Amino acid sequence: MESFTPIASSIGGLLIGIAAAGLLLFHGRIAGISGIAGGVFRRVPGDTSWRVMFLLGLLAAGFGWSYFFPQDYLVGISRSTPALVIAGLTVGIGTQIGGGCTSGHGVCGIGRLSKRSTVATISFMATAALTVFGANEVFGGAV
Amino acid sequence: MKVKVGAFLGGLVFGIGLAVAGMTQPAKIIGFFDFFGNYDPSLAFVMGGAILVYAPVYRWAVRTWQRPIWAPAFSLPTRKDIDARLVMGSAIFGVGWGLGGYCPGPALTSVGAGSQEAFTFGAAMLVGVGGYQLFVRLRESRTGGPADAQAAAMIDG
Numbered sequence: 001m002e003s004f005t006p007i008a009s010s011i012g013g014l015l016i017g018i019a020a021a022g023l024l025l026f027h028g029r030i031a032g033i034s035g036i037a038g039g040v041f042r043r044v045p046g047d048t049s050w051r052v053m054f055l056l057g058l059l060a061a062g063f064g065w066s067y068f069f070p071q072d073y074l075v076g077i078s079r080s081t082p083a084l085v086i087a088g089l090t091v092g093i094g095t096q097i098g099g100g101c102t103s104g105h106g107v108c109g110i111g112r113l114s115k116r117s118t119v120a121t122i123s124f125m126a127t128a129a130l131t132v133f134g135a136n137e138v139f140g141g142a143v
Numbered sequence: 144m145k146v147k148v149g150a151f152l153g154g155l156v157f158g159i160g161l162a163v164a165g166m167t168q169p170a171k172i173i174g175f176f177d178f179f180g181n182y183d184p185s186l187a188f189v190m191g192g193a194i195l196v197y198a199p200v201y202r203w204a205v206r207t208w209q210r211p212i213w214a215p216a217f218s219l220p221t222r223k224d225i226d227a228r229l230v231m232g233s234a235i236f237g238v239g240w241g242l243g244g245y246c247p248g249p250a251l252t253s254v255g256a257g258s259q260e261a262f263t264f265g266a267a268m269l270v271g272v273g274g275y276q277l278f279v280r281l282r283e284s285r286t287g288g289p290a291d292a293q294a295a296a297m298i299d300g
Contacts, residue, residue, distance in 0.1 A: 004184060005165050008163055008164065009185040010189070012160045012164020014195070019157035023153045024201060026146075026149050026212045037269070038275075038276050049146075054153055054157075059254060060151070061154065061155045062257075065256065070256075072163075073162070073261075075170065088269075089267045091264075092275065093232075094237070097228055097235065098232025099228075107190060110194055111198040116224070119225050123230050129178070130238075
């Protein structure tokens, strides 16, 4: 458990909760990143600019924060380009079919006491655990 | 204007929260699911901290607010049924999450940080997101589709 960061992770979690609460109170929206990104491609009139601005804020956070704390963006695991491409594709398609990701289902959905989101979270946590088991125990951690 | 600036600030705080929480380091995600190695429970503290703030605010807002500050109405998920798409789609997402160590938020903010791995993952992810949504739009235009495209795009989050 040498890499366990309970205090920093709790503080980061509170910040995520504050951002999600702000988007609800001001915009009336669920802060689900996959849903916000997916909606950009649906091009509903008047429903695109806030999505793009939120995603730009997310990019800007990485750009600015990494200038002072580049170590916060270290990958720390061994992943080949094909593995990253397959992972990205499955995350992109899976979140659109399943209607949400860690933020939309895992944080906002469970925060809303939604049964659907709780089931979704159990589902993606279970397959993530199985995949990590396979990558670590079968392929020795490098895929 | 304020709506756009507000959304930008929301993304900014969200992204900083992800970095502070350690969620932009795929090793910490893998560590959460690695029950047979060097276990790292941090992800549970991130989700717990976020839900601790969000749950009471949500409960208060939907009970006592007529509408959000900058919009005419709340846009909230309405579906309650558990269907195969929810379970299977989420299962597919989990495979990619466990394989790459990134979920959508951390991937995008790490692209902003200039991470090569996040860029590869993020480009493929956007192809998946965009490709799926374009496929849905094509099918809807062929069949007449749902009138409320916005609701279809935002089923849960």
